[in-house]
Amino acid sequence: MTPPPALPRWADVGLIPLINVLAALVVSGIVVAVIGENPFEAMMVMIKGAFVYKGSLGYTLYYATNFIFTGLAVAVAFHAMLFNIGGEGQAYLGGLGAGLTCLMFDSMFPALFLVPLAIMASASFGAVWGAIPGYLQAKRGSHIVITTIMFNFLAASIMVWLLAGRLKAPGQMSPETRSFSANAELPFIHDIINAFGVEMARSPLNLSFVVALLACVGVWVLIWRSRLGYAIRATGHSTGAAEYAGIPVSTVIIITMAISGGLAGMMAINEILGVQHRTILGFTSGYGFTGIAVALMGRNHPIGIILASLLFGALYQGGAELDFEFSTITREMVLLIQGLIILFSGGLAYMFNQPLAHLLGLLLAPRSAKGGQNG
Amino acid sequence: MADLWLQFLLTIDASLRVATPLILCAMAGIFSEKSGVIDISLEGKMLMSAFAAAAVAAMTSSALAGLMVAIGVSMLLGLLHGLASITLRGNQVISGLAINILASGLTVTIGIAMFRQGGQTPNLARAERFRPIELPLAEQLGSLPLIGPIYREVISGHNILVWVALTAVLFTAFILTRTRFGLRLRAVGEKPEALDSAGVSVARTRYLALIIAGVLCGMAGAYLSTAHGSGFVREMTAGKGYIALAAMIFGKWQPRGALLACLLFGFLEAVASRMQGVDVPLIGEAPVDLILALPYLLTVILLAGFVGKAMPPRAIGEPYVKER
Numbered sequence: 001m002t003p004p005p006a007l008p009r010w011a012d013v014g015l016i017p018l019i020n021v022l023a024a025l026v027v028s029g030i031v032v033a034v035i036g037e038n039p040f041e042a043m044m045v046m047i048k049g050a051f052v053y054k055g056s057l058g059y060t061l062y063y064a065t066n067f068i069f070t071g072l073a074v075a076v077a078f079h080a081m082l083f084n085i086g087g088e089g090q091a092y093l094g095g096l097g098a099g100l101t102c103l104m105f106d107s108m109f110p111a112l113f114l115v116p117l118a119i120m121a122s123a124s125f126g127a128v129w130g131a132i133p134g135y136l137q138a139k140r141g142s143h144i145v146i147t148t149i150m151f152n153f154l155a156a157s158i159m160v161w162l163l164a165g166r167l168k169a170p171g172q173m174s175p176e177t178r179s180f181s182a183n184a185e186l187p188f189i190h191d192i193i194n195a196f197g198v199e200m201a202r203s204p205l206n207l208s209f210v211v212a213l214l215a216c217v218g219v220w221v222l223i224w225r226s227r228l229g230y231a232i233r234a235t236g237h238s239t240g241a242a243e244y245a246g247i248p249v250s251t252v253i254i255i256t257m258a259i260s261g262g263l264a265g266m267m268a269i270n271e272i273l274g275v276q277h278r279t280i281l282g283f284t285s286g287y288g289f290t291g292i293a294v295a296l297m298g299r300n301h302p303i304g305i306i307l308a309s310l311l312f313g314a315l316y317q318g319g320a321e322l323d324f325e326f327s328t329i330t331r332e333m334v335l336l337i338q339g340l341i342i343l344f345s346g347g348l349a350y351m352f353n354q355p356l357a358h359l360l361g362l363l364l365a366p367r368s369a370k371g372g373q374n375g
Numbered sequence: 376m377a378d379l380w381l382q383f384l385l386t387i388d389a390s391l392r393v394a395t396p397l398i399l400c401a402m403a404g405i406f407s408e409k410s411g412v413i414d415i416s417l418e419g420k421m422l423m424s425a426f427a428a429a430a431v432a433a434m435t436s437s438a439l440a441g442l443m444v445a446i447g448v449s450m451l452l453g454l455l456h457g458l459a460s461i462t463l464r465g466n467q468v469i470s471g472l473a474i475n476i477l478a479s480g481l482t483v484t485i486g487i488a489m490f491r492q493g494g495q496t497p498n499l500a501r502a503e504r505f506r507p508i509e510l511p512l513a514e515q516l517g518s519l520p521l522i523g524p525i526y527r528e529v530i531s532g533h534n535i536l537v538w539v540a541l542t543a544v545l546f547t548a549f550i551l552t553r554t555r556f557g558l559r560l561r562a563v564g565e566k567p568e569a570l571d572s573a574g575v576s577v578a579r580t581r582y583l584a585l586i587i588a589g590v591l592c593g594m595a596g597a598y599l600s601t602a603h604g605s606g607f608v609r610e611m612t613a614g615k616g617y618i619a620l621a622a623m624i625f626g627k628w629q630p631r632g633a634l635l636a637c638l639l640f641g642f643l644e645a646v647a648s649r650m651q652g653v654d655v656p657l658i659g660e661a662p663v664d665l666i667l668a669l670p671y672l673l674t675v676i677l678l679a680g681f682v683g684k685a686m687p688p689r690a691i692g693e694p695y696v697k698e699r
Contacts, residue, residue, distance in 0.1 A: 031481070035488040083468055142678035143687065145468050146624060149415065149617055150671040157668030164664070289476065296469070328488045335480030339473050347459030347470025 007357045008364075013304070017297050017345065019352050021311065024340035031336060035328055042322065042329055049321025050314035058190065058203025059320075064306075064313030065205070065270045068212040070291025071309055072219050073130075073264035075300035079223055080256040081236040086133060086148025087264040088288025089155030090126040094265025096159065097125030098272045099167070099177050099279030102184040111183045118184060119211070119269050126265015127258040129155060134257025138250035144257075152288070163281050176280040186274045206274035215263060216302035222259070232256050264288060286335075293338050296345045312338070380521065384528045386645050391529070391537065392603060394641025396421065396595040396612075398540040400619030401626065401633040402547045403591035408628060409551065410584035411564035411690040416456050416471035417592055418616025419478035424449040424596025426482040429496040429607035430489060432503045438601045441503075446593035452478075453589030457582050464694030475616075483609050494609040496600070505534040505602035536598040543591060548630040560584055564688035567695040577695045595619075621674040628687065640670040 007016070029039035050060045070087045077084035084090075101121040105114055133147040160175070169178035186207045193200040223229040234242040235252045243249050271283045290312055297311070298304030319334035344351070400417045407414035424445035432441030452474055459470035483494035490496055510531035517527030551557040559580050562570045567577045599615075600607045622640055626632025643666055650661035 031484065035484070083466075085468070085472065136675070136679045140679040140681075142675070142680070145413070145415070146620070146678060147675055150621065150675045153614060153617065153671045154668055154675075157664050157671070161662065161664040289472070292469070292472065327491075330483065330487055330494075332480045332483035332487075332494070335476055336484055337480075339475075339477030339480055342469060342476060343455075343459065343473035347456075347465040347467075347473050348463055349465050350463045 007353055008360060011356060011360055012353075013299055013301075015356065016352060017299070017304070017308070019356070020297065020341060020345040023344045023352070024337050027340050028333065028337045032329060032333070037326060037329055042326065042333075045321050045325045046315070046318030048318075050318035053321075055201030055203045056317060056321075058201060058205040059317040060310070060313040061209055062203060062205040062270070062275075062313070063316040064309040065209045065212045065274075066267050066287040067290055067294045067309035067312045068216065068305060069267035069270070070264050070288050071294030071298060071305040072215055072291075072302065073126075073260045073262075073267075073288075074291045074295035075298065075302075075305060076219060076223070076232070076263060077130075077256055077260040078295060078300045079229075079236050080232045080253060081239075082134070082137070082253065082256060082260070083145050084130065084133075084148055084257065084260045084264075085145060085289070085292060086130065086151045086261070087267075087291045088284050088286065089148070089152035090129045090261040090264035091267040091284045091288050092152075092155045092159055093129045094122035094126040094268035095272050095279050095283055096162070097121035097123075097265065098268050102180040102273075103167070103177060106181040106184045109183065111185070114183050115186060115273060118273055119266065122265045122268045122272070123262040124265070126268075127262035130261015130264065131254055131258035134254040134261075137257075138253040160281065163279065167279070169278075174281075177278045179278045184273060185277055186269065188274075204275045206270065208270035208274045211266070211269065213306070215266065216306060219263070220302045228252075228255070264291070290338060293342045293345070296342060377520075381524055381528070384524050386642070386649060388529045388532075389645035389648070390638060390642040391533070392641075393644045394637045395537045395540045395603070396598050396615055397619045397622055397637040397640060398634060399536075399543055399591045399595035399598065400616055401623040401637050402543045402630065403588035403595070404620055404623040405547055405551070405628055405630060405633060406560070406584045406588045406591070408623070408691055409564045409688055410560050410581045411567060411688055411693065411695070412456070412460055412581055412585060413467040413692045414456070414471060414585075414588060415468060415617070415620060416452065416474035417588075417619055418612055418614065419471075419475035420449040420452045420589060420592035421596040421599065421616050422475075422478040422482055422610070422612045423452060424593040425600040425611055426486060426496070426596075426607045428593075428597035429499065429600035430486070432499055432601050433490075433497050433606070436500075436503050438499075438503055438505050438597075441601050442505075442594065442597040445597040446590050449593030449596060450586055450589035453585040453592075454582070457585045460694065461578050461581050461585075464696070467692055467694075479610065482607070486607065486609070496607040499601060499605045503601070504605055505536055505598075507532045507534050508538075534598075534602045536594060536602050539594060540598070543594075544630050544634045551630065556580075556583070561688075563695075564690055567690050571695070571697060577697075581695075592616075618670050621670050624687075625670075625674050625677055643667070643669050 032039040032042050049056055051057055070091060073087045074084055098118045098121055101118040129151060133144055133151055136142040136147050137144040163175040167177050168175060189205045189209065190200040190202050223232065231247045231252045234245065234247055235249050239249055267287060272279055276283060294305055294308040294312055297308035315334050315337060319331040322329045322333055323331055400421055404414050404417055427448040428441035428445035431444040432438050456470055456474060459465040460467040486494040486496060513527045513531040517523045551561060559570060559575055563577055563580045571577050599611055618640055622636035623633045625636035647663045647666040651663055653661050655661050
């Protein structure tokens with residue numbers, strides 16, 4: 001087998017994701033032009049909508065919070081070569097965990113105790129929903145992709161059943177729980193900032209964003225600075241070698257999937273504890289799948305995931321703005337861009353890699369010849 | 376008694392209608408996956424072709440033209456999946472997922488631009504759809520006791536695509552087991568290097584499989600919007616592609632097994648929609664949502680090997696790299 005020409009690391013990490021986004025934007029721009037609108041105008045509307053208008057940055061960061069959680073979830077599993085496309089269902093059940101905790105205890109416990117409890121509940125519900133497919137993969141040999149797809153649908157069924165049934169607030173038509181008491185709320189960032197006397201526009205951005213950043217640090221430590229992380233990466237690189245080195249591969253797979261599911265489950269705290277203050281139907285709205293795009297773009301590294309989450313946060317917030325400014329383009333445009341980014345950075349990953357490697361090889365040839373071969 | 380029998384037959388009839396797109400997609404899945412390419416893009420291909428069929432049918436007033444364009448669109452998506460997963464050796468799951476998300480975005484975006492109805496296509500008139508075909512003597516024979524209603528309710532009155540779907544099962548089984556191409560297709564999913572050393576192109580065989588899968592998904596999409604329904608509604612596939620995938624696995628990647636699984640899943644859905652709001656003794660209101668979740672649960676249980684064992688083709692998911 002001939003390996004594809006090696007791309008320098010800076011190009012693989014920095015240049016390739018940029019090219020992928022650019023390619024996705026160009027194709028979407030063509031679609032916009034075909035529809036009969038000006039793609040550059042649409043782009044400006046999105047940028048203004050995501051960063052310039054009052055409060056828009058808060059919205060962008062609020063969306064980014066969701067994507068950081070689901071992106072980290074996909075990335076952790078990726079390091080063990082597990083493809084967790086069940087983030088959607090894990091996040092959904094995370095919302096059940098947080099919701100049940102708040103419904104039971106929101107009149108008993110103070111916020112300082114209740115909120116961490118609810119966060120843990122959301123993580124553990126997500127973890128269980130990730131660990132079961134992990135167990136089925138490790139011990140029963142079922143393909144994790146298929147199982148997690150099925151678990152997404154199972155989660156959706158369970159949530160519809162519960163929210164339209166037992167958990168539905170009495171005397172109400174819509175499928176959602178009652179509102180929680182103020183004890184269960186994660187404070188909004190604008191409230192915190194305003195308390196210090198600095199003016200900040202209202203937005204749904206809440207303390208979950210900080211939790212998300214902490215989770216990034218946690219994942220970095222886990223993957224690159226811990227024994228377990230080493231086991232996870234070893235399992236991902238070569239199951240056989242990992243086993244031979246005495247790593248209990250099955251256990252590592254199950255634990256990895258539990259961590260992955262837990263991270264996805266924590267997405268619920270942003271939506272449920274931060275914004276909605278009740279568990280509602282369909283609050284995940286595809287964010288679990290966006291996590292796949294985020295992890296791909298961010299090269300499974302926390303820093304990359306934060307950057308990719310910002311990009312997708314901006315796309316979602318800017319995309320919402322499209323609805324107001326154009327009669328013919330809507331926020332579904334963002335789904336198109338997202339699909340293209342996944343396509344270019346995942347499915348068609350090698351399309352730009354090899355030409356770019358050749359190009360860089362030509363440009364950098366004299367220097368690398370002197371430096372000898374590395375890697 | 377006769378009434379109960381009629382109710383049962385009507386449910387069977389509904390099951391067949393619900394199962395038709397599942398059958399077409401499951402056969403598509405068999406072609407892709409038997410050749411070694413994971414195909415979770417059944418959903419996206421079906422969604423895009425459902426839109427294409429309805430849009431073209433609305434513009435040309437011809438259901439047949441809609442069907443043709445739907446097949447073409449779905450084949451193109453299949454080729455895109457092939458480009459990513461065969462030629463460029465990318466990740467097949469990611470490529471399939473990308474197609475699904477792409478289809479969600481594109482159908483609504485183009486739909487709004489074309490028809491300005493919030494992503495729907497206009498309602499299709501009778502002439503723009505595939506109509507039920509009443510078989511001869513359906514009314515006369517229908518009055519026969521017991522057997523008559525079977526003919527009248529279950530066998531007669533389906534549109535052409537239902538028959539096409541059932542034929543597709545025979546076609547798939549025939550191609551896979553009785554033709555040289557089918558033998559190669561199965562070999563390429565199990566041991567591509569063997570086929571390669573026999574001088575058969577692995578890539579070509581896989582591309583052909585994906586094209587056939589595209590045709591089948593295209594018909595499934597056209598069925599949804601121009602035969603079963605009367606126009607395209609956003610997200611109208613609603614996970615049917617994934618149910619078809621589940622059915623294919625449940626049928627152990629075999630045409631007959633997949634057909635039975637599709638009929639079972641279709642039956643569950645038909646029962647669930649009839650039970651909506653019905654009070655069941657002891658249980659209370661029928662847990663319709665849980666009945667609808669059964670296909671997924673059954674597939675998980677089967678895949679885990681708790682009842683029988685479903686073995687995927689051995690080389691599935693691996694891009695083939697030619698030895699030098």
